Amino acid sequence: MVIKNYVVVTPCKNEEKNLPALASSIIDNTIKPSLWIILNDGSTDNTCIILNNLEKEYNWIKVIHEKESIRDLGLHYSDIVNKAIKCAFATCEKRSINFEYIGLIDADMILDKDFFEKIIDRFEKNPKLGVCSGTVAYISNGQKTLEKGREKHPIGGLRVWRKKCLEDTGGFPTSYSADSVSNVLAILKGWDTRKYEDITGIQTRKTSSAEGxxxxxxxxxxxxxxxxxxxxxxxxxxxxxxxxxxxxxxxxxxxxxxxxxxxxxxxxxxxxxxxxxxxxxxxxxxxxxxxxx
Incomplete structure (x- = not known):
């Protein structure tokens, strides 16, 4: 398989407990991203220190620091993801990075070692595939269980777009449940959408539980x-x-x-x-x- 370049964006807020594991799983992936944009949404814990150390050590990691704000998984979340994606496009243009795929990975994930290799392979095998995701897994009492979901509904925090699909649909929408709206926009534009159960990311807290x-x-x-x-x-x-x-x-x-x-x-x-x-x-x-x- 010819490996195509990809970039990743991650929004985070007060994730000092989760960021090291996520970073290790991306750094150790079989295919590393050409660029990883991490948007720090006004963290008040040690998130800033962790991110600054990562940026110093890896020239393909770029950190954006936003002012302190209240954690909000609604419209504000879609706004910060938009900022991260726009920064990724601008940085790639500045650094002359040509990429085919862009991932949105939440800060509380731990990715399979071959997560991106498998995802990109699915894109390469299906030219109509516009957006897809892996499946969330939880570890409880040493047992790995998968979060239930529908096969054609990519989830938010483990998703990857084909760059052309994201452009066709006008970028990441400003909306509640913006990931779901993004899926709908892709479908309406004629793209395929999929969620794969054999590609996983371990989530360290239940979906939608960051605020309780x-x-x-x-x-x-x-x-x-x-x-x-x-x-x-x-x-x-x-x-x-x-x-x-x-x-x-x-x-x-x-x-x-x-x-x-x-x-x-x-x-x-x-x-x-x-x-x-x-x-x-x-x-x-x-x-x-x-x-x-």
């Missing part, structure tokens, strides 16, 4: 309002969350959706994305005439 599960589920509720999820579909999600422990997740999720209605009010300003979600939900609910389950 309660806040994480509130953010998820806000996101579903912002992306114009069908109200019946929202009620079904609330019930699904409510029937399994921890039972409060249903309340947190629904409260987040209500906050969206009362406070956020505006929804994502990409009509084709809103239509995509509505049509999908109508099909799933079997409410759209002529559709099948």
């Amino acid at each position: 599960m309660w806040k994480g589920l509130i953010t998820r509720g806000k996101s579903d309002y912002y992306r114009d999820y069908h109200p019946v579909y929202v009620i079904l999600k609330f019930l699904k969350y409510s029937i399994k422990p921890p039972f409060y997740t249903g309340i947190a999720y629904l409260w987040g959706y209500i906050i969206g209605v009362i406070v956020i009010k505006n929804k994502i300003n990409i009509p084709e994305v809103r239509a995509y979600y509505r049509n999908k939900h109508l099909e799933l609910l079997n409410l759209k005439k002529g559709t099948e389950r």
